Amino acid sequence: xxxxxxxxxxxxxxxxxxxxxxxxxxxxxxxxxxxxxxxxxxxxxxxxxxxxxxxxxxxxxxxxxxxxxxxxxxxxxxxxxxxxxxxxxxxxxxxxxxxxxxxxxxxxxxxxxxxxxxxxxxxxxxxxxxxxxxxxxxxx
Amino acid sequence: xxxxxxxxxxxxxxxxxxxxxxxxxxxxxxxxxxxxxxxxxxxxxxxxxxxxxxxxxxxxxxxxxxxxxxxxxxxxxxxxxxxxxxxxxxxxxxxxxxxxxxxxxxxxxxxxxxxxxxxxxxxxxxxxxxxxxxxxxxxx
Numbered sequence: 001x002x003x004x005x006x007x008x009x010x011x012x013x014x015x016x017x018x019x020x021x022x023x024x025x026x027x028x029x030x031x032x033x034x035x036x037x038x039x040x041x042x043x044x045x046x047x048x049x050x051x052x053x054x055x056x057x058x059x060x061x062x063x064x065x066x067x068x069x070x071x072x073x074x075x076x077x078x079x080x081x082x083x084x085x086x087x088x089x090x091x092x093x094x095x096x097x098x099x100x101x102x103x104x105x106x107x108x109x110x111x112x113x114x115x116x117x118x119x120x121x122x123x124x125x126x127x128x129x130x131x132x133x134x135x136x137x138x139x140x
Numbered sequence: 141x142x143x144x145x146x147x148x149x150x151x152x153x154x155x156x157x158x159x160x161x162x163x164x165x166x167x168x169x170x171x172x173x174x175x176x177x178x179x180x181x182x183x184x185x186x187x188x189x190x191x192x193x194x195x196x197x198x199x200x201x202x203x204x205x206x207x208x209x210x211x212x213x214x215x216x217x218x219x220x221x222x223x224x225x226x227x228x229x230x231x232x233x234x235x236x237x238x239x240x241x242x243x244x245x246x247x248x249x250x251x252x253x254x255x256x257x258x259x260x261x262x263x264x265x266x267x268x269x270x271x272x273x274x275x276x277x278x279x280x
Contacts, residue, residue: 001180001245001248001249001252003177003180003181003196003197004268004272005252005268006180006248006252007158007251007252007255007256007267007268007271008155008158008159008162008173008248008251008252008255009177009197010268010271010272010275011151011154011155011158011159011271012155012159012173013197013198013271013275014151014155014271014272014274014275015148015151015152015154015155016198017198017274017275017277017279018147018148018151018274018279019148019151019152020279021279021280022148033148033152037143037149040141040143040146041143056143057143057149057153058153058156058157105141108141108146108148109141111147111148112141112145112146112147112148114279115147115148115274115279116147118273118277119270119273122266123266123270126262126263126266126267126270127147127266127267127270127271128144128145128147128150130259130263130266130267131147131150131151131153131154131267132144132150132154133258133259134154134157134158134255135150135153135154135157137157137255137258139157139158139160139161139254139255140161
């Protein structure tokens with residue numbers, strides 16, 4: 001098979017290209033694309049457990065834990081133990097993370113528009129829908 | 141923006157899902173999806189420099205070097221110094237890498253068919269073409 005017909009190769013190279021571009025755009029705010037994912041979840045839900053964050057972002061527990069460690073050091077999130085169940089940790093945002101929301105969302109909007117700008121509305125719709133299906137399927 | 145409209149998030153989660161699935165399928169042959177990329181280039185071109193492999197696979201030199209180190213240890217490739225220009229290394233396949241070509245290509249064909257099976261021919265075409273455009277664009 002030609003590599004440019006291999007869905008794994010195409011996803012890897014497209015993801016790498018967009019990830020590098022977005023990393024550069026977000027660097028001035030000191031956050032990574034993965035950290036944006038966590039911020040997005042918490043801007044919407046305000047407070048979540050690490051397990052809920054992992055489910056929303058399709059990430060393993062160890063990946064979430066590493067992201068949260070770095071975000072706590074960077075004063076973006078707080079972790080508090082639930083007083084009613086001390087095995088449960090709750091993650092919430094700092095004021096700093098609330099303050100940067102408009103700037104970060106503008107970068108994400110611009111990134112999306114730039115990456116998709118060469119496609120027709122129908123092509124964009126098909127691309128986003130098919131990627132969402134692939135993301136959510138159990139492949140085995 | 142909803143995460144399921146963010147092209148970076150969708151590419152990352154779709155790529156992760158397909159990569160994990162393909163990794164599992166290739167594990168019985170002791171190779172990774174990245175190593176399959178190198179094999180694919182060499183099955184087609186027979187002999188390449190590390191730089192040419194990096195260009196074909198959209199990978200940085202350090203990533204190619206790491207892949208080739210592991211493939212050489214696993215007796216899949218050979219690196220020889222060009223006798224006419226000793227600064228040029230040429231990468232070629234071992235007999236072992238030639239022998240596994242039919243089995244690996246069958247796994248790749250099956251993976252592609254499985255990942256794309258829920259889509260119409262038009263959706264598949266749009267997905268592959270739009271991913272190829274995103275992979276090959278210079279984003280800045």
